[in-house]
Amino acid sequence: MTVYIYLYCVFSTEYMSIHPVLPGAMNPFRHRRQRNISYNPVTSSATRQEPNVVKITVYDFNQADCKILQLEHIEDTFPYKDSSTVSWINIDGLRREDIKKLCDYFGVHFLLADDILSVGQRAKMDEIGDYLFALLPMLYFNYQSHTVEQEQVSILLGKNIVISFQDDPEKDVFNSVREKLNIHNSKLRNGSADFLAYSLLxxxxxxxxxxxxxxxxRIEFVEDLVQRDASKRTLGRINFLRHEMLTFRRAISPVRDVINGFLKSDSELLHDTVEKFFKDVFDHIIQANDTxxxxxxxxxxxxxxxxxxxxxxxxxxxxVLAVVTTLIAPPTLIAGIYGMNFKNMPELETKNGYYVVLAIMVVIFVSMIAVFKKRGWF
Known part of the structure; x- marks a missing residue:
């Protein structure tokens, strides 16, 4: 055994020296690389790609009026810092330079700016300076690939202002909030900035x-598929669905701590009248996690x-194989007995012995089938 191991090591060393493994070629002596699955622990990422289009929308409203403005430059949002009305600035597409300018002017801490520009960050809630900050995933269901897609959303709550940051200008779940802003004398129009932040969350x-x-x-569909066709393709569907459920659960699980952070906060930006609404959102996220x-x-x-x-x-x-084997066993036994090469076998000289033996085989075969049918074995 020792000699075999020695020869194997020598052969592998000489083979690798003579035949170096090219990149991408199969190497039988290389261990499989393990896959790392983890959240992005950093707060900033240099790999974020700059968007081609940045969409800046401002909803400036009070009880009497709601103005909707489309801005082209980030500097155009600066006058809303000290506005007497409630302002919602929604930025779709994050440019590093624009975020830095906005945060510098509005007095947002640089740690929050890094969180806004982060990629794949875990949901979190922070209270730094004059702002409350929430970062959480916005989820979508892709009907073509049947996958769960997510987009990172950041929300800043200040005095009379809420700023939301998104990556994709084409996807949004805030249409219900926009509709309420267009309704005269609605609760959202009469509310303050903290009620607007609640509405977004x-x-x-x-x-x-x-x-x-x-x-x-999808679970119901795959369940019916398992009952009809338990093939390898069905197993692949189950594993794919399990992965999507894991992605969904892992994304929404930390959101509970985000909402709980607003409930426990003593910030002056949150009024007592809005606390019950955050409790309602907390109940919803608990229900979503349980589901x-x-x-x-x-x-x-x-x-x-x-x-x-x-x-x-x-x-x-x-x-089926056991039944077939059992049915064939008696004829095989009889044929084996009469296939022995002995001279003194009484039945060998029988005139119709061959047909008698075949008849006996058939009778035994049919009798066994009848017995098995009667007992319900097949």
């Missing part, structure tokens, strides 16, 4: 239920159902 959390409902439909956990268990049950179906199929195959 509530719209994001409500969108989670839409995504989880679509995942539930995600229930659906995750359903996906695990799908895997068990798949294994059960595969085992049932295997049992059916084994039962």
């Amino acid at each position: 509530d719209a994001i959390v409500d969108s989670y239920f839409h995504v989880v409902d679509k995942l539930a439909e 995600a956990e229930n659906y995750r268990e359903m996906v695990l049950n799908l895997q068990e159902m798949y294994l059960t179906q595969v085992n049932l199929k295997m049992n059916e195959v084994m039962k």
Whole structure:
């Protein structure tokens, strides 16, 4: 054994020296690289790509009026810092230079600016200086690929101002908030900036239920598929669905701490009258987490159902093979006996012995089938 190991090591060393492994070529002596799965722990990322288009929308409103403005430059938002009305500045597309200018002018701490520009950051809530900050995922369901997609959203709450930052100008879940702003004398128009921040958070959390409902439909579809066709393709669908449920659950789980942070905050930016609304959002995110956990268990049950179906199929195959083997055993035994090369066998000289033996085989075969049918074995 020692000699074998020595020769193997020598051969592998000489082979690698004579035949170096090219990049991308298969190396039988290389261990498989393990896959690392983790959240991005940093607050800033140099790999963020600059957007081609930046869309800046301002909703400046009070009880009597609501102005909707489309701005071209980030400097155009500066006059709303000290506005007497409530202002919502929504920025779609994050340029590093624009975010730095806005944060410098509005007095936002540089740590919050780094969080806004981060990529793949875990949901969090901070209270630094004169602002309350929330970072959380905005989720969408892709109907073509049946996958859960997410976009990072940052919300800054200040005095009479709310600033939201998004990456994709084409995707949004804030239409319900915009509709309420267009309604005269609505609760949102009569509210303050903290009520606007609540409305944005509530719209994001409500969108989670839409995504989880679509995942539930996929679970029902795959469940029917498992019962009809427990193939490897079905197993792939189950594993894919399990991955999407894991992505969804991992994304929304930290949001509970974000809403809880607003409830526990003693900031003057949050009024007592708005606390009950944040409690409602907290109840919703708890419900979303519980629903995600229930659906995750359903996906695990799908895997068990798949294994059960595969085992049932295997049992059916084994039962058929066992029945066939049992039916063939008696004729095989009889043929084996009369196939022995002995001279003194009484039945060898029988005139119709061959046909008698065949008849006996057929009778035994048919009798066994009748007995098996009667007992319900197949």
